Every structure is written in structure tokens, then in C-alpha cells.
Amino acid sequence: MRYMTAGESHGPEEMAIIEGIPAGLTLTADMINQQLQRRQKGYGRGARQQIEHDTVAILGGVRHQQTLGSPITLNVHNRDHNNWADIMDPNIAETPENSTRKVLRPRPGHADLVGGMKYGHANDLRNVLERSSARETVMRVAVGAVAKTLLAEVGIDVHGFVVNIGPVRTPLEQLTDFADLTALRAQSEQFETRTLDAETDQAMRELIDQTKRDRNTVGGTVEVIATGVPAGLGSYVAANTKLDSRIAQAIVSINAFKGVEFGGGFANAEAFGSEVMDEIGWQADRGFFRTSNHLGGFEGGMTTGEPIVVKGVVKPIPTLYRPMESVNIATHETDRASIERSDTTAVPTAAVIAEAMVAITLAQAMLDKFDADQLVRFKAQVDQYRTELKEF
Ligand SMILES: Cc1cc2nc3c(=O)[nH]c(=O)nc-3n(C[C@H](O)[C@H](O)[C@H](O)COP(=O)(O)O)c2cc1C
């Protein structure tokens, strides 16, 4: 399964084409819209999310709510395009009237300067920021919704949670029961943590409010857990077949993500081997299992059959309303960076996007391993494989 997205942040549309989803999967716009709505929630975002009401149009690859096996085409309209129509119109040449809102003072931490140097956009760095914007992640979440729908057919569930925003951490106890990820979600639509007491919820809001008043931004950490994943996805035989490395790539491909860890991750570097390896057990009704999950569900680049637990580090938003020092690319004079309308934090949204990226990567691994033509055969092969694993 592969996919591609296209679209500029203030352009008319965001688009995605997915190739390789089996025929016979029930898919509706509502299923995708539920995930798009989750992406739009989250305390700390700017005014853009009030303008957008992201809803998907399914334009190809589906008939009577069933996938056909042909490429699935998805589309999300940018409502904000109305406010940028002349400036962003693909079909109207540049004129003095529509050549406004130029970006000439690159923002440190954003793609502006290097993107401009690379593609030769010396006239306007907007040509960079329109695509480097995390607006693109709306389509990743749409593609992720399709992946999650497929994975649910074979009992795989994937969920993203907020771990911390700046110094405010959710009370994150070691998980022993991964039975129901949806139930694990604390009842907080704003933060999507897996445990959240009123005090922490309040502390997070206060931190974000204070950061906004300070005209600053704040980052954090998110965690994605995937359950029901069979052992043996990915392989140790070659560098590019190791599934943990593909998941790491998928996470760091998201705007602003700067680090990844599996299971105990960086803390494992300070522990002894006896505290880190997951001991092996066997029961007739389960087959092989582990008594702990310090390694986050991977050995040798392969899934162990235990839940996948992966965390991602989200840096603070680069655009500051109290801009940092920069240089005007037209005059080469020192100046303050441009201010574009911006979020204070995007960590809660980042959890939903990271979930989508893990779901996409797992769906790809499953479709590499099992039949990708039709859902019935795909499911039968997964069942058969699970039986073989249990009987090993
Ligand atoms: C959901 C989300 C929303 C974001 N919103 C903003 C924003 O409002 N302003 C901004 O400067 N950066 C924002 N970013 C971060 C930039 O897109 C990102 O830092 C930039 O593309 C440079 O890429 P890099 O940080 O991966 O190096 C956001 C990121 C995510 C994941």
C-alpha cells in the first residue's frame, strides 16, 4: 500500500491517493471524518481550526461504501482558501494586487529559509511555507483512518495519547492491561491522554494560556500504542525491512517531530539488562508471550506480538509572536522573523497524527505480508498465520 498527498495550506484543496487497499472493505466518509474531527480538537491551537471544518469527499476507489481495489482518492476542502483566493489562485498570474502577504524574513525552526534557498523562491518564502505547513497532515489522518479501518478488521487497534506538554506530565503509570485502548483514553477531548486528573488538565491549560500570553510556544511528547499486532511483522534480514525503523521514519516525518523511542526507550540506556529484556512465557491457549514490554513490542526489527509502544518528541512551534532574530532575504539586513498566524502548541493534534502514521505503517506491513487483493482472503490469511504462531 502506498499513498501520496498534495495541496497547499491556503490553496483550494488537500488531496490524497491511496493505492493497494484490498477490495471489499466498508468505507464511508463518516468513518474518516471522525478521525479528522479528533485532529481538529486540542487546546492551544490558533484561529485556523475555527475556520476549518474538515470533512472528506471520497472521489474514487469506493462504490456503494465498499472499496474496489482501485486507488482511493480523498479530498478535503480548505475553507480558509476564500480568504486567500487571489494570493493562492493556481490559475492567475502574479500581479501587484495579488502579490501581498509576502514572507521575506524566514522564521527560525520553520522550513522557510532552507526551502527558499533550495527551490530558488527568493521572491517569496510563502512558496515554501504553504507546503511545509502541517496542514498537510489532514490528509495523513484521512489516509490513517482508512488504514485503521483495515486494521480493525483483523483486530488491530492503534491509539495516540499526549504524555506531556512542556513540563506538565500526565500521571503515566506503567501499563499492564492494554485490553481496550479506547477505554484507556481519559475523558478529555482536548488532550487525549490516557490518564488525566482535573489538576493536570488545569495545569496544562494554564501552561498553554501563560505561554500564549508570553507570545511563546511549547512542545511535548506523544505516545502511540498498537494492540493485536501479530508477531513477525517486519524482518531482521535487511536494514530496510526492520519495521521499528519504518515506524521511526513515519513518526519523524511528521512536522515538528524530533525524536522517537520504543518502550522504555532512552531510560533503558540507564538500566541493566535484567531490567530491560522481556522474559518469555508459553501457555497452551496463547502460545508464546512476554511477561513485560520494556522493548515496546520489537525484537530484531520484528513485532513480538506484544503491544507496540512508541513515543515521539514534538518540538515547540517555530512561529513566535515575539519573533526571534532573522535576516531579510531581499535586503540581507538583520530583522525580526515574520509572524504568521500560529498555534501555541500542537501536541494534542500531534498525538492523533502520530497514531495515523503508525496505523499507515502497520497497514503497509500487513499488506506486504498478506493478500492485498481482497479483504476476505486477507482476513483468512491473517487468521491462518495467527493459528500457526499459536501452534509454534
Ligand atoms: C499539528 C501541527 C501544527 C503546527 N502548527 C504550526 C504553526 O501554527 N506554526 C508554526 O510555525 N509551526 C507549526 N507546526 C510546526 C511546523 O509545521 C514545522 O516545525 C515546520 O514544518 C518545520 O519542520 P520541522 O519542525 O519538522 O523541522 C505545526 C506542526 C504540527 C504537527
Ligand SMILES: C=C(O[C@@H]1CC(C(=O)O)=C[C@@H](OP(=O)(O)O)[C@H]1O)C(=O)O
Ligand atoms: C492548518 C493547519 O495547521 C497549520 C500548520 C502551520 C504550520 O506552519 O505548520 C501553521 C498554521 O497555519 P495558519 O497560518 O493557516 O493558521 C496552522 O494553522 C491544520 O492543522 O489544519
